[in-house]
Amino acid sequence: MDAASAPPITSEELAAGVEKVLAAGAPFAVQPMTIRGVDYPAVFSLSQMSLREVLAMKTMENKDKPLIVYGDERYTTGEVWARAMRFANWLKGQGAGQGKRVAIAMRNYPEWCVAYLGIIASGATVVPLNAWWQADELRYGMEKSDAKIVVVDAKRADMILPCKEEFGLTFVAGREETAGQDFRMHDILADDSIPMDMPQDPIDPDSDYCLLFTSGSTGKPKGALLTHRGVVNAVLSWSFTLAVFGVVRPEIELSPENPGALVALPLFHVTGLHSIFLLGYLSGRKLVFTYRWDPEEAAALTEKEKLTHFLGVPTQAYDLIKAAKPGQLDTLVDIGTGGAKRPEAQVDLQREMYPEISASSGYGLTETNALGSHIALGDYKKYPSSTGRAVPPVTEVAAFSEDGKRLPDGETGEVCIKSPATMRGYHENEEATREAFHPDGWFRTGDVGNINAEGFITITDRLKDMIIRGGENVSCLEVENVLHEVEGVDEVAVFGVPHESLGEVVGAAIYGKDTVDLEKLQDHAKSRLAPFKVPTRIWRSPTMLPRGTTGKIDKKVIRTVTSENPPHFQRGDD
Structure with missing residues (x-):
């Protein structure tokens, strides 16, 4: 039986599969636990150890x-670990360790992983900075994180250099020579006087393992504080799901020997970091890195390295199946997506071209360590608009009303997630942390949806003023603040514009002086924002922007009007 013809998994089958895997005990043994005052009926027992x-x-x-x-x-795994332990011991010699933060600001390189593992092993909190950020954004991340050591590549070093002295930063050149470098990773790893033994000082599993910035509706990125216990529960949950699939659908091979995956997503995002790198490390998968996304190269590497799994944003999955030549994807057992909803037409195309490859999709957030729901095999065919069921056995998903009451099956409300994998809070933002949770530990995702009687979740809208462009979250308010900096711009509304492959792109409607040059307006945004946040469609309004009864700019009306009229300026995304 191929993946495309696999029957849906019933609730009864799923429950029986979960029970069978749990009955086997380690490594998936669970126990009730109270974490930060919240009672959880099931938490992986293994998460009583730190991630290290x-x-x-x-x-x-x-x-x-x-x-x-x-x-x-x-x-090999052993070689990467040995290098990471040397870096960990070097960090401890520099004063890093528990209670300290160490940042990484570089593109995907093998050294990124060595730095990441070394920071964790030292007991310090790792701060992966978005390598697509511009200078102002990187400065913000360094200032907020209070990291004093940062592992950099040449491009990021140039952008952070102006604040190096002000913040008292130590630069570790990750791969190539960089401006302002104080140390080189190459020299540290070649220093035989630094031991390769793992540091032995204890790490509390409820302490911070990672500070990961996420775009928020307030305009500035918020730092989600993720714990050792949280990330261990997330990664074990995905491994658990594969084990359950093996029990429920043994005729479908989703865990082949010699597994391998392409690293097609940036490691500074929770999907690339947790769902690809950490899951790959802990499950023994070979991970093949690319310098940048190129679908033809991705297909060739899949064939050359006999890769078995692919995970990317929907655009990448679509690009891959279109670019692949006959035979290049023969070893793949699954093409998964995350970060944004995968268009149904793209899933249908994959089933038509590659019926033997499973199509899957996941839903999660930075704040949940990427853990939430998952859908694959016949379930995806039966419910193509769904993000799947809650990932067993430690995660619950439910819809809540505006006044914080859990809703019955089928009723639409805010989608909320309860899991021991959820963040402990936002860094230095108690108000946002309080607003992010209902009582009893339910995290408010900001997405609107419903859950049917079989447990399948369908996202229908967003409460937060956000755009999801090719899997990247864009805060509308952040972009609006930047466009308001341009003289002559009186009013701005930033919103998502539907796009065939990216899902949404950034659009803007402005009202102001006729002298505002829209091309220069975009250029200003380019100088201040990461490329994925820059508006590529801009409309000029002859009147003040429409407002609703509360006086707020009515973006629903703006979306309707702009959808019926071509933009006055368009550049990019095509």
């Missing part, structure tokens, strides 16, 4: 397996 200890345990199992491939470079 879990990684060390899996390193012993997989030490001789290939882990990272980058061009002609190949590293």
